[in-house]
Amino acid sequence: MEISKVGVAGCGLMGHGIAQVSAEAGYDVVVCEVSQEALDKGIGKIEKQLGKAVEKGKMEQADADAVIGRIQGTLELEDFADCDLVIEAITENLDQKLDLWKQLDGIVKDEAFFATNTSSLPVADQAAATGRPERFLGLHFFNPVQRMPLLEVIESGATESGTMGVGLAYGEKLGKTTVETKDKPGFIVNRLLVPYLLDGIRGYEEGIGSVEEIDIAMKAGAGHPMGPLTLCDVVGLDTLASIADVMYEAFGESRFQAPATLQKLVGEGHYGMKSGRGFYDYSGDRPVAVDPEL
Numbered sequence: 001m002e003i004s005k006v007g008v009a010g011c012g013l014m015g016h017g018i019a020q021v022s023a024e025a026g027y028d029v030v031v032c033e034v035s036q037e038a039l040d041k042g043i044g045k046i047e048k049q050l051g052k053a054v055e056k057g058k059m060e061q062a063d064a065d066a067v068i069g070r071i072q073g074t075l076e077l078e079d080f081a082d083c084d085l086v087i088e089a090i091t092e093n094l095d096q097k098l099d100l101w102k103q104l105d106g107i108v109k110d111e112a113f114f115a116t117n118t119s120s121l122p123v124a125d126q127a128a129a130t131g132r133p134e135r136f137l138g139l140h141f142f143n144p145v146q147r148m149p150l151l152e153v154i155e156s157g158a159t160e161s162g163t164m165g166v167g168l169a170y171g172e173k174l175g176k177t178t179v180e181t182k183d184k185p186g187f188i189v190n191r192l193l194v195p196y197l198l199d200g201i202r203g204y205e206e207g208i209g210s211v212e213e214i215d216i217a218m219k220a221g222a223g224h225p226m227g228p229l230t231l232c233d234v235v236g237l238d239t240l241a242s243i244a245d246v247m248y249e250a251f252g253e254s255r256f257q258a259p260a261t262l263q264k265l266v267g268e269g270h271y272g273m274k275s276g277r278g279f280y281d282y283s284g285d286r287p288v289a290v291d292p293e294l
């Protein structure tokens with residue numbers, strides 16, 4: 001079946017990016033949020049990105065208008081009924097995802113494909129909550145979705161090869177680099193990246209350097225585009241803590257355990273860039289490092 005209409009559940013950090021790149025690739029997109037405020041915020045981010053692209057001469061105004069015209073925002077899951085592919089990008093919480101899939105399974109046409117953008121939760125568990133596990137797969141994007149070239153395409157064990165083909169073709173149409181991977185916690189990238197980020201926080205706790213020095217060191221010494229503590233803020237500290245919990249439970253190794261500083265910041269509502277504060281404060285013209293103990 002040809003994919004022409006894509007549904008995206010969630011218009012937050014990942015969902016707005018998935019909706020944007022899908023519309024830019026020519027798909028009709030329906031994006032759903034739980035409140036008008038959250039929906040307006042997500043669509044506003046897409047409009048801002050497109051506005052910047054036009055300002056920089058990278059896109060014609062007419063093309064930007066066409067992209068926005070292909071995106072339908074909604075608060076009703078019923079609007080996903082005739083989508084060919086539905087991707088969930090809601091909170092990293094298994095119960096909420098299972099609840100969403102149970103509802104969507106009864107709403108979306110039987111021949112449609114379902115995909116989760118989970119960072120670490122088992123794809124198989126979500127697939128089993130639907131009556132179509134063979135047409136269910138993982139499509140894991142990276143933040144910022146508009147910029148990061150990779151798409152992990154995840155096979156749950158029940159995913160049919162034709163469904164993997166649909167995921168790979170969708171990624172190619174988006175211009176992404178695709179890799180196929182298995183349904184193991186963290187897949188490929190987070191299996192390697194998450195312990196590194198958590199070690200960056202542990203290093204800070206042990207006093208190997210200040211927040212800024214740790215970031216500067218990994219940029220200048222290892223050629224990374226951003227340091228680990230900035231990257232924690234980009235990923236979202238709440239998301240990182242959830243991924244760490246899932247991986248620690250799965251592997252039982254201390255390198256996957258969320259450090260105390262991460263738990264403290266999340267407990268205080270400091271989620272990184274998306275909330276305006278994490279290891280840095282983003283309220284001014286440029287990020288300013290904050291001592292998490294303060």
Ligand code: CAA
Nearest residue numbers: 049056058119141142143144146147148190225226231235
């Ligand atoms: N959203 C959309 N576009 C963004 C953006 C954002 N948040 N941040 C930057 N950009 C765009 C800029 O607008 C700019 O676009 P143009 O080239 O069209 O002008 C382009 O990206 C480059 O931006 P900058 O010059 O300001 O910055 P940069 O050259 O330092 O690149 C970066 C920014 C691409 C984010 C780079 O720093 C980078 O690659 N960082 C690492 C990000 C990373 O590792 N992401 C993966 C996180 S793990 C994950 O997401 C998975 C998970 O499950 C946790």
